[in-house]
Amino acid sequence: MRRIIIAALAATVLSTPLVGQEITEVQKIDFKDNTNWEQMAPGIQRKYVYGAQGMIAQFKMDKGATVPLHQHLNEQITYIAQGSVRVSVKGKDYTIKSGETLIIPANIPHSFICLEDNTIDIDFFSPPRKDWIDGTASYFKGPSSTHPALEEVAALDVRPGNVAVAKNGRIFSSIHPLGSTNYQLVEIVASKAIPYPNAAMQKNNAATSQNTFDAILGITIDQKNRLWVSDMGLNLGRTRLYAIDISSNKIVEQIELPASVAPKGTFAQEIVIDTKNNWAYLADIANPGIIAINLSTKKARRFSGHSSLQAEDLDMVIDGKTIHFGGQPARVAIDPLTLSSDGETLFFGAMNGTKWYALPARLLRQERDDNTIGKAIKIVGEKPISDGAFTDKKGNHYFTDLQHHAITRLSADGENSILVKATEKLLWPDNVYIADDGYAYISANQLNSTPAFTGGKDEGKAPFYIYKFKL
Template sequence: MSGRATWLYQQKAGYFLPSTHWEIQLVEIKNKKAIPYPSINLQKNGQKASDQTIDSPLGIIFDKKNRLWVTDMGLNLGKTRLWCFNIKTNQVIEKIEIPEAIAPAGTFAQDVAIDEKNNWAYLADINNPGIIAINLKTKEARRWSGHVSLQAENKDMVIDGKVVYFKGKPARVAIDPITISADRETIFYGAMVGTTWYKLPAKLFREGKSDQTIADAVQKAGNKPMSDGATTDEYGNHYFTNSQEHAITKVDVKGKSSNIVQDEKIKWPDNVIFGPVGWIYVTANQLNTTPAFTGTTDTGKAPYYIYRFKINKR
């Protein structure tokens, strides 16, 4: 689930717990209440950013070992980090700091794909469009960038009949959704403002191949809607948040596209993730109503939702 969604909800609507108002960076929803995760002590909570606390979490995902991974782009701290939590003990397992040479200040490490089989992580950076690959054993990282597949397409994103602007210009947002196949051998990715879904072999990163070798291996995997998030199931189907149509779009293994859920209530579906027993979860955070997109004030209207619904993957 995207941390950006929970962060926006907290900043715009406020999380209130009994007798306490905390400025929370990462939360767990229990009984319709937002609980600081894994504790209040790990939250920046209005204080100065530090190495000991979560700063600006975005991509949130579980791996097959049921560990929770969180990208932290460090808007205040100026460092990009990747956190890993044991959700049974609520303890920090890993806190990996990505070197400044790979992720300089201003890096916008958005979504993340985890390969727990081979111990690698792949982060999508939309600010300097690229993929940051991290060897989780050695903690070494590299950046792959400069390829056209990582860039936004020159197309307008239109929501409810209006062109979406970003920083005063028609939005042209680069690589954002990134996923990995069930066998952990294929990385899939695409631009938020783009309708092409790409793929490349993950082993090229594991084997330390050159940037050019990686570039030469990029292939089109199919078409997609303009999307902020995506996930890939064990059958090879892809599920995208469809920003323009207030929908979740499934693209099956044959390339057939269909909206499996569509509702005006889904205002800017941010990310999509599988839960247990056939559930799929979607955040709707009205991101296009924030000042970066409106150019003026925040026009979003609370509440901001997390939806879930049943799906048939086959």
């Protein structure tokens, strides 16, 4: 039986497509690493991979942790690699110790209780657990397993980039430059995308101009309710920063960064604003670094060269397919960038990365050297492979989980959990924005289907969505 478990693990780890999808590629996945754990309930963490016909799951459990009575149409083979559990099936208790296995037929009610700390439980299911994949499993009563419903905010014929929501509820979105060169910035009004602040500022598929937007991606709302956007200038060759007064719908600030700080090719796609100290920070994934801008003096500097800014050697696997970028397995560097509510701590991580870092923002404001800044960087927790993040006023961090079509949270006390998972809806959740109305807003733009990722034609299918869910 142990050989059966090991063989099942090897076969499943090598392929993780959706249920019923034909296996077309061999996929090697590091299932033993310490990432992608989901906090299912107190004392229980889980991660899993699956193929067309089977699923393997690994659980870490603490003594006393329980899995409530439930049943499923899947045959289950449970192997305890470490520790012990007690399984109740039809009124009979089975104590399963390290090295022992229990086979549970389909549609048989059963429950678990963990008997030792640091228990490792490996379960094999056939067919894969569809209720896990689509997030409909509800036998745990805690909030980590009862996911809120996604509500549609807008269905667009072009890909949204990042979304931001003002204090009065107005919703703004960049249009991703990898998908369209018509509009660059829109306001969502009655579920429609309206050019913002006007049509004249949009590129409209014309030649690049100093007087129009070029390639906007990062957007945010500051504490004065101004909309800030970063224009990467992919065609113009200049990185620009705009502030728009949403009361008058007028551009009130335009800053062009010097080529010494942001040369042509800079891909500064994330932006955060420190209203208290009047600074802005951008994340550049092309030449991995953080660009800090003094909004009072317009002086800018770059921090780069540190290992925390680089991508990890970690494949991004979505629906059983290793995602490529530029013809190679994607290795995208610093991408998510957030700021604490007091403006004193920058948080960041690589898209292809599992670590979430913290950096004292004052060191950038004080123009300290890169070596001093690098020594001050600390790891504050783990994150999924993600394209966007948001840090709320309480210090909780929210991430888009690209591999699992989900939004996760790293709480201020270090606990990881999945807030919402929607396999068929969150197709490349690009960013997440926590608004004052208590909702989390998400753009889902199928970015991995663009030519930059496929190396060929655009495989995306409109509409592309902006969603929200109640926290």
